Amino acid sequence: MKIWLDGELVDQSEAKISVFDHGVLYGDGVFEGIRIYNGRVFRLDEHIRRLFDSARAIVLNIPWTFEEVVRATVETVAANGLKDGYIRLVVTRGVGGLGLNPYLCPKASMFIIASTIQLYPQEHYDNGLALITCATRRPAPAALMPQVKSLNYLNNIMAKVEAIQANALEAIMLNEQGYVAECTGDNIFVLKNGVIYTPRISDGALDGITRSVILELAGKLGVEVREQAMTRYDIYIADECFLTGTAAEVIPVVSLDRRTIGDGKPGEITARFIAAFRELANSTGTPVA
Numbered sequence: 001m002k003i004w005l006d007g008e009l010v011d012q013s014e015a016k017i018s019v020f021d022h023g024v025l026y027g028d029g030v031f032e033g034i035r036i037y038n039g040r041v042f043r044l045d046e047h048i049r050r051l052f053d054s055a056r057a058i059v060l061n062i063p064w065t066f067e068e069v070v071r072a073t074v075e076t077v078a079a080n081g082l083k084d085g086y087i088r089l090v091v092t093r094g095v096g097g098l099g100l101n102p103y104l105c106p107k108a109s110m111f112i113i114a115s116t117i118q119l120y121p122q123e124h125y126d127n128g129l130a131l132i133t134c135a136t137r138r139p140a141p142a143a144l145m146p147q148v149k150s151l152n153y154l155n156n157i158m159a160k161v162e163a164i165q166a167n168a169l170e171a172i173m174l175n176e177q178g179y180v181a182e183c184t185g186d187n188i189f190v191l192k193n194g195v196i197y198t199p200r201i202s203d204g205a206l207d208g209i210t211r212s213v214i215l216e217l218a219g220k221l222g223v224e225v226r227e228q229a230m231t232r233y234d235i236y237i238a239d240e241c242f243l244t245g246t247a248a249e250v251i252p253v254v255s256l257d258r259r260t261i262g263d264g265k266p267g268e269i270t271a272r273f274i275a276a277f278r279e280l281a282n283s284t285g286t287p288v289a
């Protein structure tokens, strides 16, 4: 496997970063996860834009232009001969001292991995996912800005641990006020009486690219969407529920906290969104070759 590292494509065995990199020492950095479908990179510009926005929000200067990062991403996919897969793009603060001070890290490092991913076993796409509500809260926006896709995922990881210990694969994370924010690596949607609802970004959700695709597709499918504050009540009484994320794609949810959602089967409207998402993903994007 070839890895793009600071401007060069190197063999996986040579793709190494320093133990003094603040990405390692402090989780100081940002990242993106991007999909390749049918020889095209899906929503590439949106992902790279979010990467630059995340970096700017944490005062991290990416030492490459937008166009250079786009080109490097496509080049990495091509070098690995991938037609379908998953790209992980990471920008770390770079090498510095043992103190926190990011201004003592002269240059950020960037690496790009193009590989494959399967987040959930296929049976969950067929039969739906069981969720729990975890005790780990989404940090308040003043603690960790929810839009920033940073290398600080410990909060999400602790939530994931709770999910796995409760025999679930995903968990709903509430914000400090007790409203639904999102899941550990996915955004959440419910359907009630023909209307789709999803938490607002200001409730502590990442501004997911797949989430925005769903908002677009809803217009095309003639389904009304409302972004509004939600509690667990809205999920317990929903007709349908699904999650979205680059790695997860669109996946049905059939229970929360062992309570059945709707009739306990993946919903019909959810199935329409899954089909529309697949069609879009397979027919649009930045060509690799």
Ligand code: PMP
Pocket (backbone or CB within 6 Å): 033, 156, 182, 183, 184, 185, 186, 187, 205, 206, 207, 208, 209, 210, 211, 244, 245, 246, 247
């Ligand atoms: N929320 C969190 C916390 C995430 O890490 C992700 C990405 N895996 C998402 C939501 C979904 O965002 P996207 O659709 O852009 O992948």
